[in-house]
Amino acid sequence: MSASPSVYDRLKDLGIALPPLSIPAAAYVPFVRTGNLVFLSGHIAKRDGKPWVGQLGLDMDTATGQQAARAVAIDLLGTLHAAIGDLNRVERIVKVMSLVNSTGTYTEQHLVTNGCSELLASVFGDKGQHARSAFGVAQIPLGACVEIELIAQVA
Secondary structure, eight states: OOOOOOHHHHHHHTTOOOOOOOOOSSSSOSEEEETTEEEEEEEEOEETTEEOBOOBTTTBOHHHHHHHHHHHHHHHHHHHHHHHSOGGGEEEEEEEEEEEEBOTTOOOHHHHHHHHHHHHHHHHGGGGOOEEEEEEESOOGGGBSEEEEEEEEEO
């Protein structure tokens, strides 16, 4: 069996630098580990360090929403790295739950969430394939366009 490329090599190839652990904005912790599962709290989309504000179907299109979801995935990876110390210890991305700030008639939440899912697959390969839910919601804290939480299984 040949050694697979390091997760950090893949991140470098994708031009991604992991952000530092964010300080929670309310009464919660950024992650909880129980056994071999790590639960990451929801992360809102940010652009230039500020909430990426917008509503899909009103003032934001699906392609931009995908970029926002990809940005959330990068922040989630930074938190996961802080939680476990080495992303190569990830055995599986188990579940992603995505909340998309969208109008009542917008129906492409699943496509927005692909921005996160596709990045996880690029970084982790088969280990990045996950179960997922994508919901349209009336609003997200601070007016952000997307919020995503993640569960990972680690060695």
